[in-house]
Structure formats: C-alpha cells, structure tokens
Amino acid sequence: MESWLRALVLVAAAAAVLGTPLVNDLEPGKDVETTEDPVNANTDELAAKNVDEIKEEIPKIIQRAAADDKDDKVDYTGAQVWKVSTENSGVRLILGRLRRRNLIATWSGNHSYVDVLVKSNAVENVTKVFQRENIDFSVVIDDLQKRINEENPPLDQNEIELQDRRGHRMTWKQYHRIEDIHGFLDYLAKTYPAIVSVKSIGKSYEGRDLKVLRISNGQKTNKAVFIDGGIHAREWISPATVTFLINQIAENFDEESDEIKNIDWYFLPVVNPDGYEYTHKADRLWRKNRKPTIGTRQCVGTDLNRNFG
Ligand SMILES: *[C@@H]1O[C@H](CO)[C@@H](O)[C@H](O)[C@H]1NC(C)=O
Ligand SMILES: *[C@@H]1O[C@H](CO)[C@@H](O)[C@H](O)[C@H]1NC(C)=O
Numbered sequence: 001m002e003s004w005l006r007a008l009v010l011v012a013a014a015a016a017v018l019g020t021p022l023v024n025d026l027e028p029g030k031d032v033e034t035t036e037d038p039v040n041a042n043t044d045e046l047a048a049k050n051v052d053e054i055k056e057e058i059p060k061i062i063q064r065a066a067a068d069d070k071d072d073k074v075d076y077t078g079a080q081v082w083k084v085s086t087e088n089s090g091v092r093l094i095l096g097r098l099r100r101r102n103l104i105a106t107w108s109g110n111h112s113y114v115d116v117l118v119k120s121n122a123v124e125n126v127t128k129v130f131q132r133e134n135i136d137f138s139v140v141i142d143d144l145q146k147r148i149n150e151e152n153p154p155l156d157q158n159e160i161e162l163q164d165r166r167g168h169r170m171t172w173k174q175y176h177r178i179e180d181i182h183g184f185l186d187y188l189a190k191t192y193p194a195i196v197s198v199k200s201i202g203k204s205y206e207g208r209d210l211k212v213l214r215i216s217n218g219q220k221t222n223k224a225v226f227i228d229g230g231i232h233a234r235e236w237i238s239p240a241t242v243t244f245l246i247n248q249i250a251e252n253f254d255e256e257s258d259e260i261k262n263i264d265w266y267f268l269p270v271v272n273p274d275g276y277e278y279t280h281k282a283d284r285l286w287r288k289n290r291k292p293t294i295g296t297r298q299c300v301g302t303d304l305n306r307n308f309g
Contacts (some may be wrong), residue, residue, distance in 0.1 A: 016229075073271030074283040076144040085136035087112050094133055098126060115140065117285075149285045152236075165189070172244055175236040176210065177280055178273045181243060185213045185269075188250045196250055201268070205291040208273040215249055215265040228268040231305040233275025233286045242269040272304050 015126050037144030086092055086109070095116065098104045103122035107115040116137075118126050130137055141147050152175050155163075163169045168187040169180040189198040195217060200209035216222060229242035249260060270276050274290040302308075 022112055054222035063099055063140050072282060074285070076120070076148060076284070077146075078123065079122055079144040080118045080120075080139055081107070081141035081144060082116045082118055082137045083140050084116050084130075085112065086114055088135070090133070094129065094135070098122075098129065117144070171216055172240060172241060172247075175240060175280075178270060178277055180210050181239060181269055182209065184212050184243060185246075188213065188246070192250055192253070199226070204272070204274045205289060206274040208277070210271070210273070211266060213246055213250075213265075213267045213269075215253070215267075216245070216263075217253075217261050219262055222262050222264045224264040224266060226266040226268075228271050230272055232303075233272050233279045233288065234284060236276075236279070239269045239276065242267055275301070275304075 084095070086095075091112075095104065095106055095114070099106060103119055103126055105117040107117060109115055119212055129135075141273055143303065154173065155174060159173065163171065168184040170176060170184045185198045188196045195215055197214050199212055199214070202210050204210060214231050227242055227245065229238035232238070246269070249256065249265060253261065272289050275286055275288060278286050286301070288303045290301055293299040293302070
C-alpha cells in the first residue's frame with residue numbers, strides 16, 4: 001500500500017495525451033451566453049453563500065447538469081473544419097478576432113498552417129472575410145456532425161460474442177465508454193492477480209473512480225513508470241492508446257524482455273472520466289472536466305492539463 005502510493009507520488013508522469021491543440025481558448029461547443037443556464041446562473045448566488053451551504057448545493061447542481069446533458073446534445077451539423085495557411089502576415093490576427101467573436105475555434109497546426117473549426121452559422125461570413133483578406137484555405141471536413149456520426153459505429157454481433165468469450169469488452173475497434181475501460185482493468189486484475197492490481201486513487205467531481213492499474217513482478221529494485229491518458233475529454237485516442245499498452249504488457253508479460261518486466265508500471269487510462277463520458281453523451285468536442293466554476297457565470301469545467309496548482 002505504502003510503496004504503491006509512494007511510487008505514484010515519486011515517478012514522473014508521461015502523459016499519453018495525443019493531439020493537444022496548440023491554441024484553443026474557445027470551447028467550440030456551446031455559445032457562451034448563459035443567463036438561462038441553471039448551472040451557471042446559480043454560481044452567482046453560490047458566491048455569496050458560505051462553504052457549508054455551497055456543499056449542500058453541489059449535489060443539486062450535479063443533478064441539474066446531468067438532466068441538461070440528456071436533453072442537450074450539441075449538434076455540429078453544418079460546422080466545417082478548414083486548413084488555413086498562416087504564411088501571410090496578419091492571418092493569425094484575423095483568426096484571433098474571429099475566435100473572440102465566437103465564430104471559429106483554432107485547433108492544431110504548425111508554423112504555416114492551422115486547422116480551424118468554423119461554426120455552422122458562421123461559414124458564410126467567415127468565407128467572406130477570408131476572400132476579402134486573401135487568406136488561403138481548403139475545406140477538410142464539410143459537415144462535422146456527419147463525421148462524428150460515422151466515427152464510432154456500434155460493434156457487429158460477432159465482435160460482441162467475442163467480447164463475451166474474452167471476459168471484457170475492449171476491442172480497440174471502437175472507442176469505448178468508461179464502464180468498458182474500467183471493466184477491462186478489473187478483468188486483468190482478476191485474471192492475473194500475481195502481477196496485476198487495480199486501485200481507485202480518488203473520485204472525479206461527479207463521483208467516478210480514478211482507476212490506476214499496476215503491473216509488477218514485485219522485484220524490489222524495479223523503477224516505476226506512470227502513464228496517464230484522457231486528460232482532455234475529447235481526445236478519445238488517448239485512453240485507447242493507454243489501454244492498448246496495458247493489454248500488450250499484461251497479456252504477454254512472460255514473453256516480455258527484462259527491460260519491460262523489471263518495471264513497476266502504473267496506468268491511469270482516463271484522468272478525466274466525467275469529461276470523457278460527457279463527450280460520449282452530450283458534446284463530442286468537450287475538452288475540460290465538468291466542475292461548475294463557482295464565482296464565474298460563463299465557465300463550466302477546468303482544463304485539467306493546464307489549470308492546476
Ligand atoms: C505544416 O502542415 C501542412 C498541412 O498539414 C503540411 O503540408 C506541412 O508539411 C507542415 N509543415 C511542417 C514544417 O511540418
Ligand atoms: C454575418 O454577417 C451579417 C451581416 O454583417 C450579420 O448580420 C450576421 O449577424 C453575421 N452572422 C454571424 C453568425 O455573425
């Protein structure tokens with residue numbers, strides 16, 4: 001127990017978060033005007049209350065947020081992704097202006113290009129601005145919602161039967177919900193108790209377990225490696241990658257080289273389970289966690305990859 005915790009604290013974190021956007025200050029999902037939003041409207045009242053009262057309010061806020069999630073699936077029909085050349089001076093300035101007006105969000109890029117999400121209601125106006133300013137761009141995705149719908153098709157019957165025989169639901173052919181991921185970790189701990197164990201190192205804001213899987217042959221001289229994924233909710237490839245690594249090492253442990261075997265491995269595949277579930281249920285492009293920020297009206301969620309002490 002103690003060495004487990006010590007290892008967690010001491011080892012350096014190798015974040016498996018892939019594709020982190022370079023510049024994305026804007027949440028592309030919801031428009032930010034929120035006076036009608038019960039979660040946000042409530043935060044001003046909360047700011048005036050004492051801590052105990054706030055603690056009593058929090059379960060109600062979560063309930064309301066959960067109710068909102070159900071009715072309120074964000075629709076990206078007509079939104080587009082453009083590849084925009086930033087070689088001409090001034091382009092980034094214009095992009096910044098469009099971003100502040102909430103018409104676009106900038107995704108990843110390099111020094112000569114950037115991928116830009118153009119909101120559906122803004123395609124016409126942004127096109128005009130680009131033409132006027134002579135900005136080169138090409139449309140990479142012409143209907144984002146269509147891509148989202150195609151991205152994660154359900155499994156066919158054969159694969160479901162295969163899952164049942166194997167004892168867990170992970171396939172690495174689709175992006176799985178948190179329940180499948182956690183089920184996979186528990187399955188490995190049950191199947192390989194000599195080398196694999198699972199512990200929850202705490203709860204997320206909405207009460208989900210933060211499950212860490214440990215693989216170790218128990219040698220005292222082992223160094224520890226900690227690998228996490230899924231800090232940003234919408235980067236589904238990241239938990240998929242971490243669980244893939246876990247599968248490779250746990251299922252083939254005896255055949256692995258000593259370099260792999262003589263390490264205490266710690267994996268936290270989903271650092272942000274609330275946000276991850278929210279991207280499956282409500283907004284495919286949600287990035288932060290789901291904690292309402294007390295004292296501000298327009299900010300639900302913390303970017304766990306940036307905003308911590
Ligand atoms: C930048 O991105 C563009 C478009 O994806 C690509 O064609 C180009 O090779 C990249 N440049 C560098 C220096 O990586
Ligand atoms: C697009 O431009 C028109 C004319 O300037 C303006 O009325 C409209 O609000 C703009 N649309 C958006 C989404 O900003």
